[in-house]
Every structure is written in C-alpha cells, then in structure tokens.
Amino acid sequence: MKAMILSAGRGLRLMPITKNIPKPLVKVGKQTLLERNITLLYQSGITEIIVNGSWLGEKIESFISNIQLEGLKLHYLYEGSEPLGTAGAVYNAMDGNLLLNENFWLVNSDIITNFSLPNISLLNNRVGHLILVPNPEHNPTGDFGLRSDQVLNESVEMLTFSGISFLSCRMFDETTERSSSLVDIFRDKINHNLISGELFLGEWLDVGTVKRLNRADNKFGKN
Numbered sequence: 001m002k003a004m005i006l007s008a009g010r011g012l013r014l015m016p017i018t019k020n021i022p023k024p025l026v027k028v029g030k031q032t033l034l035e036r037n038i039t040l041l042y043q044s045g046i047t048e049i050i051v052n053g054s055w056l057g058e059k060i061e062s063f064i065s066n067i068q069l070e071g072l073k074l075h076y077l078y079e080g081s082e083p084l085g086t087a088g089a090v091y092n093a094m095d096g097n098l099l100l101n102e103n104f105w106l107v108n109s110d111i112i113t114n115f116s117l118p119n120i121s122l123l124n125n126r127v128g129h130l131i132l133v134p135n136p137e138h139n140p141t142g143d144f145g146l147r148s149d150q151v152l153n154e155s156v157e158m159l160t161f162s163g164i165s166f167l168s169c170r171m172f173d174e175t176t177e178r179s180s181s182l183v184d185i186f187r188d189k190i191n192h193n194l195i196s197g198e199l200f201l202g203e204w205l206d207v208g209t210v211k212r213l214n215r216a217d218n219k220f221g222k223n
Contacts, residue, residue, distance in 0.1 A: 003046045003105035004093060005037050006163075008054035008083035011110075013209045022056040024109040025063055026213065029221035033207060034060070034109050038067060038074075044117035046105065048073045050098050054083040085180025090172055101169055106182075108163030112220050114203040120166045122196070127171035127189055130197040132159040133204045138212070143183070144190070144197070151197040153190050161186075162204055 011023030018026065024034035031039075034051070041049055053060040053076060061076040075098055077089075084092055090106065093099045105117060120129050130151055135142045135158065145155020161183075171189060179185055189195050207216045 001046050001105070002048045002050070002099065002102065003041045003107060004050040004052070004090065004099070005034065005041070005107050005109050006052060006086055006089055007034060007060055007109040008052045008057070008079050008089060009110070010055045010083065014213065017210065017213070018055075020056070022053065022060050024051075024053075024060060026207070028112060028207065028213070028216045032063070033112070034063065035067070036112060037107055037109055038064075038069075038072075040113070040115070041105065041107065041117070042069050042072050046117070047071055048075070050075045050077055050093050051109075052077045052079055052084075052089045052092070054079045054081065086182035087172070087185055088178070088180040090167075090182070091178055094169060094172060099169055101173075103166060103168050106165045106167055108206075110207045111163045112203070112205045112207060112216055113162070113164070113200075115162070115164060115200055117164075117166075122166070122168055126194050126196050127168045127174075128186065128195045129166040130186070130195060131162045131164040131200050132197050133162045133200050135160045136206065138206070138208075144186075146197050146199060149196045149198065150193065151186075151190050151195040153187055159199060162200060163206065164200075 007024040011018035025032045057078050064074045139160045142158025143161040145152035205216050207213050
C-alpha cells in the first residue's frame with residue numbers, strides 16, 4: 001500500500017521558525033513532524049511513501065534520504081519554487097508515475113495523531129474516504145458533515161477534516177479541471193455521494209501556528 005505526505009507548504013504562520021526550516025522538519029520534542037508521520041504510516045503497514053516538497057525542499061530530500069526502515073521505499077518529489085497545491089501535488093505524483101491506478105493514503109505533514117490507518121475498501125463506486133475529527137478551537141464551524149458513513153458538504157453538526165484521507169486515483173482521472181485545491185475536488189465528489197468518512201476521537205493536533213506548536217511540544221514533546 002502507498003501513501004503520500006503533503007510537505008510542500010511554505011509554513012508562513014510558523015514564521016520565523018520556518019524562515020530556514022521547511023515546516024515538515026519543524027521538531028516537536030526530538031522528532032520532526034515529517035518523521036512522526038512517516039513512522040505513523042510505516043507502523044500502519046505502508047510500504048511506499050511519496051514526500052513532495054517546494055520551499056527549502058532540498059532539506060526535506062536530504063532528511064528522508066537518511067531514513068532507513070526495513071521494507072519501506074521513500075520517494076521525494078520536488079514541485080519547483082512554488083507549491084502546486086494539495087490537489088496539484090497528487091496530479092504531479094500521477095504524472096510522474098508514482099501513483100498509478102490504485103488507492104492510497106494522503107496525509108498532511110503538519111498533523112500529530114495516534115490514528116491507526118485501518119484496512120479500508122472503497123465500496124459502491126466511491127472514490128474517497130475522509131477521516132474527520134471534532135472541531136478544534138481554530139476551526140469552530142468545521143468543514144464537512146457526516147451521516148452514517150456518508151460525508152456531506154452541509155449538516156447541522158459539522159466536523160473538521162483531519163488532513164488524513166484514503167483516495168482512489170479515479171477521483172483525479174475523472175476530474176476534468178485540474179484544481180489546485182483538494183477540498184474543491186472533495187466537495188464536487190461529495191455532491192455526487194462518492195465520498196465516505198468516519199469520525200476519529202483519538203489524539204489529533206494540527207500544528208499550523210506557533211501557538212499550536214507550543215501546545216504540541218507540551219503534549220507530545222516527550223514522545
């Protein structure tokens with residue numbers, strides 16, 4: 001099973017920390033965010049991981065070249081000086097034949113979680129499965145609703161997208177316009193009842209700002 005870790009973001013909200021360090025290589029405790037997510041995927045049985053990069057991407061490439069985990073294949077994919085966006089990153093991996101006609105996990109590099117990737121099958125012609133979490137204080141209105149296992153664009157009770165999803169390449173093959181936003185593609189497929197999901201109630205934190213980085217250090221820094 002393959003996975004891709006989205007790692008090309010500039011990390012402007014983490015300035016000045018990210019002036020000389022790409023956001024995925026910011027440390028919580030003794031581990032970088034990227035290493036934590038590579039380990040999470042590896043421990044869940046992922047055997048091949050694609051890591052994209054843009055800002056200070058050579059540092060990401062150098063970092064993953066030194067990771068040696070038995071049976072794990074790591075690929076680095078440079079996007080150029082400007083990131084291609086969350087969907088653009090996937091299209092770029094498909095164009096480079098790193099993602100073919102298959103299902104794969106897609107994970108944001110700037111989250112910390114104890115989510116254990118389950119064995120998922122996309123049924124009833126669905127093209128994606130989203131992991132949702134209760135709304136954190138920085139996203140009180142949420143992103144998507146959930147009715148049973150069906151993800152909704154609108155609902156009385158909204159939830160937050162965790163940055164973890166299980167996707168089919170068909171989601172991108174069947175999209176006529178190459179949007180740079182993954183959420184735009186999600187919303188279109190949700191309108192056609194093609195996205196399932198689940199609510200995760202375990203540990204999860206989006207490390208997107210200095211304040212939340214400090215919170216992550218206090219909570220996870222010893223792990």
